[in-house]
Amino acid sequence: MPEKVYRLSDFDFELPEELLAEYPSEKRDHSRLMVVYRSTQKIIHQTFSGIVEYLNQGDLLVLNNTKVIPARLEARKEHPKGKGARIKILLVNPVNGEAPGWNMLLDPMRKIQEGTRLFFSNGMTGIVNKIYSEKEALVVFPEISDSEELRSKLFEIGKMPLPPYIKRKVTDADSERYQTVFAKQEGALAAPTAGLHFTEELFNQLDKKGVNKAFLTLDIGMGTFNPIYREDLSEVKLHRESFNIPAKTTKAIHDMNPSKKIIAVGTTTLRALETASDKNGLISSGPSHSELFIKPGYAFKTHTALLTNFHTPRSSLLMMISAYLGYDFTRQVYAEAVKRKYRFFSYGDAMLILD
Secondary structure, three states, X not given: OOOOOOOHHHHOOOOOHHHEOOOOOOOHHHOEEEEEEOOOOOEEEEEHHHHHHHOOOOOEEEEEOEEEOOOEEEEEEEEOOEEEEXXXXXXXXXXXXXXXXXXXXXXXXXXXXXXXXXXEOOOOEEEEEEEOOOOEEEEEOOOOOOHHHHHHHXXXXXXXXXXXXXXXXXXXXXXXXXXXXXXXXXXXXXXXXHHHXXXXXXXXXXXXXXXXXXXXXXXXXXXXXXXXXXXXXXXXXXXXXXXXXXXXXXXXXXXXXXXXXXXXXXXXXXXXXXXXXXXXXXXXOEEEEEOOOOOOOOOOOOOOEEEXXXXXXXXXXXXXXXXXXXXXXXXXXXXXXXXOOOOEOOOOOEEEEEO
16 A cells, blocks of 8 residues: 655644644743553643653753854834834844954845945944845844954844744743753753753752663754745655764664663654664764755654654644654644643743653
């Protein structure tokens, strides 16, 4: 019997708007946790702090330690009579040249040309040096002496780049809560949200129980929020993300006792591990990038448990979960999550998938 070919509409489901989490839970580990067993299809409802019950001595958490940068800014476009229209900005990545600069997404790009000046609230003036597309441009700052000084000045007026579905204003609390407590390597435009639920106190409990930790870095871009429009998924090309897996992490994974669990914390971690793995599940260390699109029919090379948040309809992340958990069981799990009013997406609740 031929394997079913899934299409975009197969990943649609009714998600009440009130289940999209606009704010985080009162405390990180007070979010809810659904524990799901793949083999028996058993479902248990917990609070996240209860994850300690499901992890044992010798288990290994693999976490993405990327750090979200305060990438959202505003500037005023130059105008013959002074400062003109307000421009919304998203920092993408720094560029070193004759003058330090950043690739930026500018909105609106209308009437912006190469040479247009942008005025920032802290007195900086940027110049649009090169336009790459209808959204992205290189903005340089000739008055700034070096890239570190520019980074510091941009970050001091930047705000956290909350997901597009969150329509409210960014608050001071988001600077802490849209960042994991183990964030270390700067570069992400979105948080590895499965890791947001952990606290230092929870890690202390896990340490005492003998649960180990290892880290990799995958810099999540805004592409993770890009909607998929093509019904034929074979025509979809997924966004590209850079990652780095230290040799220490690959050694920790390869040295694992087969009877113990490796838990990939987040779809970003799983995507990096799968990209870096050969057909035997051996993982290469070092920097690389991923354009891997994991959807039903994908054969996983690594053997891990998975901790993840609940994802939105028609998203590539939901397709990854469907590949991991099985399409029919994923539908059942998500129907249960909606019925019991679990909170979805970045600031939402979590799901731990075990064998």
